[in-house]
Amino acid sequence: MKTHYHVIIVGAGFAGLTAAETFAGQGLDILIIDENAQSGGQLLRKTRHRPSLLPRLEPDRMKSKGFALIESIKKRQGIDWITQAQVLGIFKERRLLVHVENHNTPGEKDAGKIREVQADHLILATGARERYLPFKGWTLPGVMSLGAAQILMKSHGVLPARNTLIAGTSPLMMVLAWEILGNRGRVAGLVDQNSMKKKLAFVPLVKDHWPKLVEGALYTARMILSGVPVHQGTRVIEARGENGFTSAIIAKTTPEGVIIPGTEKQCPADALAIGHGFVPNIELPVQAGCELEYHRDKGGWVVRINQKLESSVRSVYAVGEITGIAGAKKSFIQGRLVALSILSRLGKINLNSRTNDFHHGVETLVALNLEQEKYARFLNQLCQVPLSAYGTIPDETMICRCEEITMGTIRKNIHQGFDTMGSLKKATRCGMGRCQGRICGPVILDIITALTGKSPAQVGCTLSRVPVKNVGISAFLNP
16 A cells, blocks of 8 residues: 555445546556455445356346446556555545555555555545334344345355344345345345335336336345235334344334334244435544535435535545435446546546537536436435334333433433433433444434424534544554
């Protein structure tokens, strides 16, 4: 790893990969930093399927495009690629503090050390994580996020359980069911809080997003053929089991998220995978000083950017899910756009002339990006849980798992006036544990909003300081 690069890309998901591929061949020194062992983000983790005599069908067409991107970049010169590395902080003049757990850069021995590297231009493509709605028993062994269940299969070739119940509001539920069934696992049921009426909001978007319709039809067909029961307009209200998860209590809900008495039902299973959409990973942009804005239809707090995808901090750009949750296609588009924007600033290409291909290419990408915003609104509205559901979480339910803080404690402190993210954190220590609020932070924001009626802007966003990620003290003592 060098000490200086023309461009550093943090995050090797779709946005980061596309940007890197666009820079290739332009005579620039590029560094890609990713904290995972394999590049491509969650979508491009390769699923370990059990042997089958029949050909495998892959509904998501973006996956093949992503794998092709990775192979293309690996063959290019001038691109350094570091995996299993964490950016701990960003300082003035785009100086990055990087903890290298492992690396793929030949001739270097930085593993286990902390290094400083500087960029002329910095692209943040830090992706997103899952959103949760806590319920009684959600900390039981065997209860996991949808993404965690995917990682078990993709990275380790292990099913979540022999018989898995899938629940939530996320489109990822259908993907997980497809993957479990494809690996000869069983799906005990799909507990979908969304009603069919809410899903019909996709109809006006079919013209420009018909592959998504085909993808959904394939997922649905497999579940029907496999006899998977689907519970529409239903939510998990409790997970049960003594030493681990054994069953879930589900109940019908109104469109406002209110549980309908008398509709409770017990569903036995060996594991429960659940999720309610995604929230942007904004901790690093926050620490870097980038301005944020709140858009519920974009997934919550997102980085504010201009037309060139530049943040409020000069030469620091934000792309992909941290500018709004919308999926791989939007990340692909923004990755290309930000690279062209930087190449233009460096004088490598001319975007002002209406006679060149780059200008028309950018116009097309801008139009496609705007189209993806329409899909983003539908996606995030589909995943949204009514705020009333957060306000009615039972007092005994654990909210901050790291610090073991219950809903009752949080409710009491909010009523005492600790009704902002900062003040509640100081009063209760919620968000001060190992995960630094990555799990409970978005939940607590929705709880405060539901109980006080305040806007997210009034509640505020948690601060992020160096080191942004947990790191052992030995890394600082090993120069």
